[in-house]
Every structure is written in structure tokens, then in C-alpha cells.
Amino acid sequence: MPPETEPSAAILQSEHDARIVAQFTRWAKPFGDLPLHSQADAMARLRAAAAVSATARVLDVACGPGIVACTLAADAAHVTGIDLTPAMLDQARARQREAGLANLDWQLGDATSLPFADESFDVVVxxxxxxxxxxxxxxLAEMLRVCRKGGRLLVVDATPSPETQAAYDRMETLRDPSHASALTQQQLRALGRQAGLHEVVVDFHRIEADVASIADPETLDALIAMLDADIATGEDRIGVAARRGETGVSFLFPVSVVAWDRVT
Ligand SMILES: C[S@@+](CC[C@H](N)C(=O)[O-])C[C@H]1O[C@@H](n2cnc3c(N)ncnc32)[C@H](O)[C@@H]1O
Structure with missing residues (x-):
């Protein structure tokens, strides 16, 4: 009999990918419909950091329902969106149709193994x-590979503080089983440095979310209990400034916008 071994990284990765596809198949429509994901101030920050020109070929990695891709398509020559979840790409196509945009295409694929030639894009977000x-x-290495020299890379993501990172990950894993781990802003910026990128934008803002609008019904009570513990002590151990208002419990996602230029 062969010796028992740890599951291979490939199997663990495929289990994780399966969790992502399951989560975002269920959430494809509600995710795209949530106003907090299209908030004007946040989109303006992203657009400013991406600095897309009228001749630019843009790639939106893990594009989901195409909110970012369709926004940048107004500035760009062409935008490609790629995502692991087919249901998300269906939503993206519907969004494109509703917006009457012609300069986009959509592909199914993995962010860690992008199916594009080196230096195919001017801006990769x-x-x-x-x-x-x-x-x-x-x-990030894949984003860099497919970005031309002199082009721009942009990552927008939730970035908890170092002190709250572990608690934030616990909350997010409860809310969304496809969560892996949120980087701190320092860790995200370090990834860019390690990749040899030239940092050009570091921006931070908070996005408010009603917890009931972003959680599955079966995890909602446990999530509210976790946030209530912070509300009761006033300690903000999760770092999301949870509060209880007239419509229920809400909190603030800590969001960083980091852009780099590819120099070599
Ligand atoms: C929270 S949604 C964000 C969607 C979109 N980027 C936006 O901001 O509106 C996360 C998306 O990442 C996709 N995703 C997660 N891991 C991925 C991977 N390894 N490759 C491609 N897409 C991935 C999911 O399918 C999902 O559509």
C-alpha cells in the first residue's frame, strides 16, 4: 500500500477553486446588483489609479460581474475580463449588453495561470x-507578465490592519467560505516591491455594508454575533467599525487601492 501523504497542493487548490465557483455562482446576481460594489466615489478612485488612456488594452482579472471592466471600457480601447466562475461571466455579458458597450470580451480562466501572451495589455487590474x-x-506575477513594459498594474482589495488581520480573516471566512486571507496594505505593497514594480498610487477608503445584504441566511446569525461582540465592547477587534443602526448591523470594509508601473 502506498504511504499516506498530505494532499497535494494541486488537490487543495482545486478544492479551493470549487469553493470559489460554488460561492460566486450563488452570489453572481446579488453581488452585481449591490450598490456598494458600484459606489461612485470608489469607482472614481479606481479609475484615477488605473489611468486608462483611449488607446489602452485593459485586462480585468477575476472580473466577476464586470462592474470594473465595464467602467474602464468607457476610457479604454478594449477591455478583457477573465474569471473562474461561469455564472459571473454571464452577469458580465448581461451588464455589457445593458450598457451597450462593444469594446469588451470575456474569458473563463484562472488568475494564477493567465491564458495570455507576455505583454498583451497596457493596464492590468x-x-x-x-x-x-x-x-x-x-x-501578481501573472498580471506583471501579461502587462507591457511601462504599463500599469492595479490591485484593489480589503486590507485589514496588522492588529486586526486574524480576526478579520475569521469574520470573512465565516461570511464567505471561499475567503483565503486578506493582506494588510503593507503586505500588498511588499508584494509589488518584491515583484520589482514601481509604486505610483496608494489610496485607502472604507465601504459601508449592511451585513444582511452580503451574507448567506445560514451564517447571518453567527456573523452578527461576532460583530455584536465588538459593538458591545467597543474594542473594534475586527477593525471594521461595526455598528447597530435602524436597519440592523453594518460595518466598514477597509479598502486599499495600490497601483504600480512596470518598469522593466
Ligand atoms: C468578490 S468577487 C469580485 C468581482 C469583481 N472583481 C469586482 O470587484 O466586482 C471575486 C471574484 O473573483 C473570482 N475569482 C476568485 N479566484 C479566482 C481565480 N483564481 N481566478 C479567476 N477568478 C477568480 C470569483 O469567481 C469572483 O468572481
């Missing part, structure tokens, strides 16, 4: 994906 990806350095 990703929003709210790195916390789902077990090896974000590899995803």
Missing part, C-alpha cells in the same frame, strides 16, 4: 480578488 487567492504573489 483586479478588484476584491487577492483575498480569495491562496498565492497572491503568483497572481
Amino acid at each position: 483586479t478588484r476584491y480578488s487577492f483575498h480569495h487567492i491562496r498565492d497572491p504573489a503568483r497572481a
Whole structure:
């Protein structure tokens, strides 16, 4: 009999990918419909950091329902969106149709193994994906590979503080089983440095979410209990400034926008 071994990284990765596809198949429509994901101020920050020109070829990695891709398509020559979840791409196509945009295409694929030639794009962006990806350095390396020299890379994601990172990950894993781990802003910036990128934008803002609008019904009570513990002590151990208002419990996602230029 062969000796018992640890499951291979490939099997663990495929189990994780299966969790992602299950989660975002269920959430494809509600995720795209939530106003907090299209908030004007946040989109303006992203657009400013991406600095897309009218001739730019743009790639949106883990594009989900195409909110970012369709926004940047207004500035760009062409935008490609790629995602692991087919249901998300269906939503993206519907969004494109509703917006009457012609300069987009969509592909099914993995952020850590992008099916594009080196230096195919001028701007490569990703929003709210790195916390789902077990090896974000590899995803950034892939973004870098497909970005031309002199082009721009942009990562937007939730970045808890170092002190709250562990509690934040516990909350997010409870809310969304496809969560891997959220980087702190310092860790995200370090990934860019290690990849040899030239940092050009570091921006931070908070996005408010009603917990009932972003959680599955079966985990809602446990999630509210976790946030209530912070509300009761006033200690903010999760770092999301949870509060109880007239409509229930809400909290603030800590979001970083980090952009780099590819110099070599
Ligand atoms: C929270 S949603 C964000 C969607 C979109 N980027 C946005 O900001 O509106 C995360 C998306 O990442 C996708 N995703 C997660 N891991 C991925 C991977 N390894 N490769 C491609 N897509 C991935 C999921 O399918 C999902 O659509």
C-alpha cells in the first residue's frame, strides 16, 4: 500500500477553486446588483489609479460581474475580463449588453495561470480578488507578465490592519467560505516591491455594508454575533467599525487601492 501523504497542493487548490465557483455562482446576481460594489466615489478612485488612456488594452482579472471592466471600457480601447466562475461571466455579458458597450470580451480562466501572451495589455487590474487567492504573489506575477513594459498594474482589495488581520480573516471566512486571507496594505505593497514594480498610487477608503445584504441566511446569525461582540465592547477587534443602526448591523470594509508601473 502506498504511504499516506498530505494532499497535494494541486488537490487543495482545486478544492479551493470549487469553493470559489460554488460561492460566486450563488452570489453572481446579488453581488452585481449591490450598490456598494458600484459606489461612485470608489469607482472614481479606481479609475484615477488605473489611468486608462483611449488607446489602452485593459485586462480585468477575476472580473466577476464586470462592474470594473465595464467602467474602464468607457476610457479604454478594449477591455478583457477573465474569471473562474461561469455564472459571473454571464452577469458580465448581461451588464455589457445593458450598457451597450462593444469594446469588451470575456474569458473563463484562472488568475494564477493567465491564458495570455507576455505583454498583451497596457493596464492590468483586479478588484476584491487577492483575498480569495491562496498565492497572491503568483497572481501578481501573472498580471506583471501579461502587462507591457511601462504599463500599469492595479490591485484593489480589503486590507485589514496588522492588529486586526486574524480576526478579520475569521469574520470573512465565516461570511464567505471561499475567503483565503486578506493582506494588510503593507503586505500588498511588499508584494509589488518584491515583484520589482514601481509604486505610483496608494489610496485607502472604507465601504459601508449592511451585513444582511452580503451574507448567506445560514451564517447571518453567527456573523452578527461576532460583530455584536465588538459593538458591545467597543474594542473594534475586527477593525471594521461595526455598528447597530435602524436597519440592523453594518460595518466598514477597509479598502486599499495600490497601483504600480512596470518598469522593466
Ligand atoms: C468578490 S468577487 C469580485 C468581482 C469583481 N472583481 C469586482 O470587484 O466586482 C471575486 C471574484 O473573483 C473570482 N475569482 C476568485 N479566484 C479566482 C481565480 N483564481 N481566478 C479567476 N477568478 C477568480 C470569483 O469567481 C469572483 O468572481
